[in-house]
Amino acid sequence: MFTDLLAQHFVHTALLAGAVVAVVSGAIGIFVVTRGASFAVHAISELGFTGAAGALVLGIDPVIGMISGSLVVGLVLGLLSLRGRERDSAIGAVLAFGLGIGVLFLSLYRGYATQATNLLFGSIVGVSSRQLFELTIVALIVTAGLAACYRPLLFSSVDPEVAAARGVPLRALSVAIFLLLALTTAEAIQVVGVLLVLTLVITPAAAAQRLTARPGLALALSILVALVATEGGILLSLAQSWPTSFFISAISFAIYIAARVFKRS
Amino acid sequence: MSAVVSAEGLALRFDERILWEGLSLELQRGEFLAVLGPNGTGKTSLLRILLGLLEPSAGRVLVNGKPPREGREQVGYVPQQRAFDRDLALRARDLVRLGLDGHRWGVGRLDGAERARIDRALESVGARDYADAPIGRLSGGEQQRLRVAQALVSDPALILADEPLLSLDLAYQLAITGLLDERRRTAGTPVVFVTHDINPVLGMVDRVLYLAPGDWAIGTPDEVLTSETLSHLYGTDVDVLRVRGRVVVVGTPDDQHVHHVDYEH
Numbered sequence A: 001m002f003t004d005l006l007a008q009h010f011v012h013t014a015l016l017a018g019a020v021v022a023v024v025s026g027a028i029g030i031f032v033v034t035r036g037a038s039f040a041v042h043a044i045s046e047l048g049f050t051g052a053a054g055a056l057v058l059g060i061d062p063v064i065g066m067i068s069g070s071l072v073v074g075l076v077l078g079l080l081s082l083r084g085r086e087r088d089s090a091i092g093a094v095l096a097f098g099l100g101i102g103v104l105f106l107s108l109y110r111g112y113a114t115q116a117t118n119l120l121f122g123s124i125v126g127v128s129s130r131q132l133f134e135l136t137i138v139a140l141i142v143t144a145g146l147a148a149c150y151r152p153l154l155f156s157s158v159d160p161e162v163a164a165a166r167g168v169p170l171r172a173l174s175v176a177i178f179l180l181l182a183l184t185t186a187e188a189i190q191v192v193g194v195l196l197v198l199t200l201v202i203t204p205a206a207a208a209q210r211l212t213a214r215p216g217l218a219l220a221l222s223i224l225v226a227l228v229a230t231e232g233g234i235l236l237s238l239a240q241s242w243p244t245s246f247f248i249s250a251i252s253f254a255i256y257i258a259a260r261v262f263k264r265s
Numbered sequence B: 001m002s003a004v005v006s007a008e009g010l011a012l013r014f015d016e017r018i019l020w021e022g023l024s025l026e027l028q029r030g031e032f033l034a035v036l037g038p039n040g041t042g043k044t045s046l047l048r049i050l051l052g053l054l055e056p057s058a059g060r061v062l063v064n065g066k067p068p069r070e071g072r073e074q075v076g077y078v079p080q081q082r083a084f085d086r087d088l089a090l091r092a093r094d095l096v097r098l099g100l101d102g103h104r105w106g107v108g109r110l111d112g113a114e115r116a117r118i119d120r121a122l123e124s125v126g127a128r129d130y131a132d133a134p135i136g137r138l139s140g141g142e143q144q145r146l147r148v149a150q151a152l153v154s155d156p157a158l159i160l161a162d163e164p165l166l167s168l169d170l171a172y173q174l175a176i177t178g179l180l181d182e183r184r185r186t187a188g189t190p191v192v193f194v195t196h197d198i199n200p201v202l203g204m205v206d207r208v209l210y211l212a213p214g215d216w217a218i219g220t221p222d223e224v225l226t227s228e229t230l231s232h233l234y235g236t237d238v239d240v241l242r243v244r245g246r247v248v249v250v251g252t253p254d255d256q257h258v259h260h261v262d263y264e265h
């Protein structure tokens, strides 16, 4: 039965979509973790949910609502370019309010409850060819953005003072990384859902950081971990009909634990 | 020959608080300027003004004949010490490399000459043995030496160093000051050196800028480091003693800071 499933078109689409999302999530995760902005990922994804819920109420495509919600939050966080504690409390406040609005939207929504459930927990196996196409376009935008900004982004993430002194535009890069993060988050939501975005954006990068101190290798490993978790999760959920998101987060977490146990190479 | 740094009538005020006013300063090629003074008198702020990161409240500055913002790529900056995150995916050599090409867009590859330059910079601060170690695992003194390598690797036309001797033991204090001294002798690169303790650089200092709360003085060490000048600056009796070729300042309100502080961990 498992091998029958593997021959199905929808399975191929799901695996391809998972790969596309894993690559961008793993890549951007390294910058997010280096900047200590994990909490921001959570905020962006939850407010993406608010945007999607708002779109459902208005009867428009929830993906549009989700991307708009994430982008608005990403833009605000990028412009504030706060650091440390100040940023955490600001994000916490905005996040809580945004989620409250999301709850209100959901209660106003009279349509199919599965739409909302899919947003929260992901629906990779239901991805259509058109969705796959859209995911790929957005992923290409994120990849191009990261590649174009790679060095100054790394510089401003690890060493902001000297980067600023060398003329690296910190604020512009902060806006850029948060906007790219918002796009990535909107992608990841479609695979693992709002509640589990961190499992693709943060966990692989955190694991990779434990394994190597080479920036380029860490980026590659982060992508690899995200890929293994996503594809493995999809395959396992076909064999055993538990939620895909569960398997993805379990694999990603297992690799993280293993990386913590093993010494850095 | 035109001055590398020329500042006229600089003032620094935060709200009602006046840190200094009417500060004028010319720095010629090859000059070594020590900036002394207690905490909070605006030493770091002065460097930030020279980097174009902070606008002075009044006055005007030119670096290499241009506003500081435009000449930033030619400045080597050693920031005041701040420890790196233990798990940061960055090696010692990556930090130095960022000083060379971190401000350039794109992913970028090093050519052989650039690689050799990074190796030479690492070697010059005695960092060859830990060139591939994760930066966050190195001691404060090792990180500080890498900062100096990072500032030198870009072949700067001006060096600004903010308390670079902090957490260095005597042997490395000598190595670092020797390195900067050699640089300004052979390449003519002027050095602005913020320090709590004048003694490690006494032999190479051409001029001293002494910032006291609300006032300042500039001149040769023999002119500025006298009981008369410092008593006038602080508005209280200060004694400057010369003991075995060392300068000892007694009676300043921040007396406890005069001694060398070592944060090595």
Ligand SMILES: Nc1ncnc2c1ncn2[C@@H]1O[C@H](COP(=O)(O)OP(=O)(O)O)[C@@H](O)[C@H]1O
Pocket (backbone or CB within 6 Å): B014, B038, B039, B040, B041, B042, B043, B044, B045, B046
């Ligand atoms: N942006 C700012 N706004 C208000 N006060 C500031 C700002 N930047 C620095 N200061 C104040 O200016 C004083 C001088 O700071 P700094 O240049 O770091 O002194 P130093 O390096 O000599 O210890 C400090 O008291 C600091 O609180």
Ligand SMILES: [Mg+2]
Pocket (backbone or CB within 6 Å): B043, B044, B045, B080, B162
């Ligand atoms: Mg300072």
